[in-house]
Amino acid sequence: MRLMVARCTVDYEGRLQAHLPEAVRLIMIKADGCVAIHADGGAYKPLNWMNAPNTVTEEEGRWLITNPKGESLNVEIHEILSDTKWEMGIDPGLRKDGVEAHLQELLAADPTTLGEELSLVRREFPTDIGPVDLLCRNADGTAVAIEVKRRGEIDGVEQLLRYLERMERDPALRGIQGILAAQSVKPQARVFAESRGIRWVEIDYDSLRGIERAQMSLFD
């Protein structure tokens, strides 16, 4: 990784055009050729950048970075304050323990937490446009498709509608209903869901996890 602190101006042209007036900034070049121009503020996002794959051309007082998509980044270096290089090797990488998959898991373990008499048929039930998170049946035996989201937004309703449309064609699933389950459901998603006959449920992740813990403890 090369780190250069320099007074510079930058122009990007590609998906849009952007210009940075002269100022002191950090220019970071990673081993894979990625370039990022950072100011001393503004979260982790750089002011300008160019991701791999790209071509970095270094000239006197000027760097030109281009990529195969026709984007370009032109960095004019007016004064170099520091220029260092570091060997870091391949990073062992990040271990994540996510929430979404866990939510689906918890609801699969006990669909009745959605407030209805539901029994699980299967998780990730396949349709020809992708798997629906949970397929259940209610007390009447009616199929119920459940889309699980951390946050319930309009996209989630659209996604569920597409699944329902497909699943309705299956005689075994005829009359299928839909539920959007999320930790929070946005107002516009509520309006839209209701207008299409889809129910929505807000689920409390912490208490759900609490239930799981309580159930787990039975086996201790």
Place this chain on the structure above:
Amino acid sequence: MRLMVARCTVDYEGRLQAHLPEAVRLIMIKADGCVAIHADGGAYKPLNWMNAPNTVTEEEGRWLITNPKGESLNVEIHEILSDTKWEMGIDPGLRKDGVEAHLQELLAADPTTLGEELSLVRREFPTDIGPVDLLCRNADGTAVAIEVKRRGEIDGVEQLLRYLERMERDPALRGIQGILAAQSVKPQARVFAESRGIRWVEIDYDSLRGIERAQMSLFD
């Protein structure tokens, strides 16, 4: 801006849990307290980060960053290879050109560039599921809703369809038509739009800007 190159391990706990095994990385601390941990690859996104507002506590061989939302980042420093600090001042900031807002502005100034006799009723016309970019009327007085995108994809068509469905309920807008306007419209979006009776138009940003310049020059 402080730049530290160090062998470290990192743990984040907040919206999820994440762990970074020991390795050499760049730790960047900006003037506003933002912290970002970068590996030598992988685009501009850091492996871990904590944005302002936050609290940075530096101890011997350990940094603890917390924020008011209850998230925390714990950086264990095992070996420091470099530790420098730079004054950059306030960045003059980025000038962007060619984003959706600008496109919308240009089209609002002259909707006839879409190739029809259109007159603007208003920008950001509100519906109960969000604002539609432009509401116009054509030569017949028929309402026309226009969704402006930099890139026309299926999402944009769906968004427009939702708006149209809502707006159709308003007697004053009955018979409303839809146009998707974008610098480029993906084939899938074209097919989908046409199948739903929505027109699509590709707009040439440069020439649109040229028209604006020409019109501006009338007032010079």
Place this chain on the structure above:
DNA sequence: AGGTGTATGTCGCAT
């Protein structure tokens, strides 16, 4: 503060 839409979103996984 909360809602809504945009982003040079980025990133990963499937087809």
Place this chain on the structure above:
DNA sequence: ATGCGACGTACACCT
């Protein structure tokens, strides 16, 4: 490659 969904999305803008 392209499409699609998730993201600790971040971010601006408006109420």
